[in-house]
Amino acid sequence: xxxYLEKIASYIKSIxxxxxxxxxxxxxxxxxxxxxxxxxxxEICEKSYLLLSGIARKYYLNDGKEITxxxxxxxxxxxxxxxxxxxxxxxxxIEALTDITVSITHYQAFQDAKTKYPKLVTLDLMLAExxxxxxxxxxxxxxxxxxxxxxxxxxxxxxHIVQAVPLxxxxxxxxxxxxxxxRIRARI
Amino acid sequence: xxxYLEKIASYIKSIxxxxxxxxxxxxxxxxxxxxxxxxxxxEICEKSYLLLSGIARKYYLNDGKEITxxxxxxxxxxxxxxxxxxxxxxxxxIEALTDITVSITHYQAFQDAKTKYPKLVTLDLMLAExxxxxxxxxxxxxxxxxxxxxxxxxxxxxxHIVQAVPLxxxxxxxxxxxxxxxRIRARI
DNA sequence: CGACATATTGAGATCCATCAACCAATGTGG
DNA sequence: CCACATTGGTTGATGGATCTCAATATGTCG
Numbered sequence: 001x002x003x004y005l006e007k008i009a010s011y012i013k014s015i016x017x018x019x020x021x022x023x024x025x026x027x028x029x030x031x032x033x034x035x036x037x038x039x040x041x042x043e044i045c046e047k048s049y050l051l052l053s054g055i056a057r058k059y060y061l062n063d064g065k066e067i068t069x070x071x072x073x074x075x076x077x078x079x080x081x082x083x084x085x086x087x088x089x090x091x092x093x094i095e096a097l098t099d100i101t102v103s104i105t106h107y108q109a110f111q112d113a114k115t116k117y118p119k120l121v122t123l124d125l126m127l128a129e130x131x132x133x134x135x136x137x138x139x140x141x142x143x144x145x146x147x148x149x150x151x152x153x154x155x156x157x158x159x160h161i162v163q164a165v166p167l168x169x170x171x172x173x174x175x176x177x178x179x180x181x182x183r184i185r186a187r188i
Numbered sequence: 189x190x191x192y193l194e195k196i197a198s199y200i201k202s203i204x205x206x207x208x209x210x211x212x213x214x215x216x217x218x219x220x221x222x223x224x225x226x227x228x229x230x231e232i233c234e235k236s237y238l239l240l241s242g243i244a245r246k247y248y249l250n251d252g253k254e255i256t257x258x259x260x261x262x263x264x265x266x267x268x269x270x271x272x273x274x275x276x277x278x279x280x281x282i283e284a285l286t287d288i289t290v291s292i293t294h295y296q297a298f299q300d301a302k303t304k305y306p307k308l309v310t311l312d313l314m315l316a317e318x319x320x321x322x323x324x325x326x327x328x329x330x331x332x333x334x335x336x337x338x339x340x341x342x343x344x345x346x347x348h349i350v351q352a353v354p355l356x357x358x359x360x361x362x363x364x365x366x367x368x369x370x371r372i373r374a375r376i
Numbered sequence: 377c378g379a380c381a382t383a384t385t386g387a388g389a390t391c392c393a394t395c396a397a398c399c400a401a402t403g404t405g406g
Numbered sequence: 407c408c409a410c411a412t413t414g415g416t417t418g419a420t421g422g423a424t425c426t427c428a429a430t431a432t433g434t435c436g
Contacts, residue, residue: 001270062332069331081324082189085317121309128316129273135323136269142330143257143363144250147392166414175331180392182416335424355383368424370384 001133008126019117026109032096038078039094045083046107051076054100055164059172060091068173071097071161078102081131097165147176148184189321196314207305214297220284226266227282233271234295239264242288243352247360248279256361259285259349266290269319285353335364336372 012020029052032038039045041061049056049072056072058080069092072078083090084107114120141150151174154161161170171181200208217240220226227233229249237244237260244260246268257280260266271278272295302308329338339362342349349358359369 001274004274067332069327082321085321086189086192118306118309121306121313125309125313125316128313128320132316132320132323133270133273135320135327139257139323139327139330142327144255168414177393178415179394179417183392186416354381356381365425366383367385367426371424374384 001130001137004126004130004133008123008130011123011126015119015123019119022113022117023105023120026113027103027105029101029103032100032102034096034098036096037093038096038102039080039083039092041091041093042089043083044087044089045080045092045094046087047079047104048084048107048110049078049094050103050105051078052101052103055097056094056100057097057165057169057173058092058094060093066169066172067175068169071165071169071173073160073164077127097169142175147174147180148187150174150176151181151184152188189318189325192314192318192321196311196318199311199314203307203311207307210301210305211293211308214301215291215293217289217291220288220290222284222286224284225281226284226290227268227271227280229279229281230277231271232275232277233268233280233282234275235267236272236293236295236298237266237282238291238293239266240289240291243285244282244288245285245353245357245361246280246282248281254357254360255363256357259353259357259361261348261352265315285357330363335362335368336375338362338364339369339372340376 027050038047038049038056051072051074053074056078057068058070058072058078059066059068061067070078078094080090080092080094082088083092087107110120110124114124141153145153151170154170154174161173165173167181167185168178171178174181176184215238226235226237226244239260239262241262244266245256246258246260246266247254247256249255258266266282268278268280268282270276271280275295298308298312302312329341333341339358342358342362349361353361355369355373356366359366362369364372
């Protein structure tokens with residue numbers, strides 16, 4: 001599944017320069033400070049954010065608690081999928097966990113570009129497929145693994161997360177309390 | 189999110205008849221008996237199955253136990269998403285829970301058709317987006333809801349599941365043991 | 377009717393949440 | 407530069423949710 005990212009990368013490289021120029025034309029770079037919110041609850045996610053540097057996360061509130069749903073690092077694409085796809089208000093926040101630089105593309109500009117440059121539709125499809133597979137993996141972890149197994153999984157497969165992200169956020173990402181995560185780490 | 193299915197339906201209606209004819213040309217109807225396997229572990233999911241009648245499910249084995257990941261009813265599209273997308277062997281089974289009739293489309297035929305009929309790419313994208321949102325919902329349920337809440341959720345939003353599917357399968361779909369589900373039902 | 381799948385119920389063990397106290401590092405205002 | 411607040415993390419005690427194992431119905435179908 002990770003190799004699908006490479007397939008997407010090579011597909012992008014194969015795209016004609018006219019299409020790529022259009023893609024650049026509708027994108028713009030921007031910097032955010034640690035703690036800044038790129039998207040808030042009840043807003044429509046009208047932009048996609050390609051992380052060029054730094055760390056960010058997506059989360060929502062459940063009974064007043066922040067539930068982290070995704071962590072973003074360099075080259076990750078940050079969007080609130082349902083809000084972006086439906087262009088309807090969603091419940092997710094996107095927050096910069098460090099100072100970050102992003103490349104922003106507006107939803108509508110991308111939709112317009114797709115009608116003129118059909119290769120962008122295929123690109124959009126590949127990105128949606130990748131996200132679908134990624135969420136399927138997350139669901140599998142919640143469906144069949146214990147908290148300890150889920151923690152060991154990111155510890156081995158995504159050690160950069162554990163190094164760079166506060167345990168409070170990792171705990172909510174794993175769907176467990178901070179205390180339980182602390183005890184899991186002590187037990188290992 | 190449910191309304192997205194309507195959007196997909198109306199998009200299909202808006203497609204030119206030449207494209208639709210091609211779609212029909214590469215599809216064929218087939219019947220399966222209750223208990224038949226449409227896809228097995230370690231096989232490549234080379235076909236998509238549009239359920240015309242009956243009930244089916246997708247599941248995988250974890251420590252020898254069957255974990256149901258999706259239930260299909262009329263008009264649902266059954267595929268093992270990752271295996272289908274990557275065209276690689278996957279771990280999921282697809283099984284007929286009753287006698288069923290399906291409309292089968294081969295992966296490669298659909299890929300070929302997409303190159304000639306670009307509207308099919310957009311259709312493919314919409315289907316992938318819908319699946320992504322659906323899996324996101326499932327993940328949300330596992331992330332923040334208790335077993336009882338998850339059961340009540342399908343009881344109210346998808347009562348046809350509870351009526352038609354054995355509790356053993358519903359329990360694995362909810363990620364709980366059959367005994368716990370039985371007790372939840374007794375408690376309500 | 378017999379056999380096999382499906383569902384219920386009980387008892388004990390395990391995992392994890394919650395509440396609460398405490399600790400360490402960092403930063404900020406006076 | 408110190409006092410104190412804030413953030414991030416640890417540890418203990420207790421209760422609730424859920425699992426597992428086991429025994430017992432209940433159905434269903436050849």
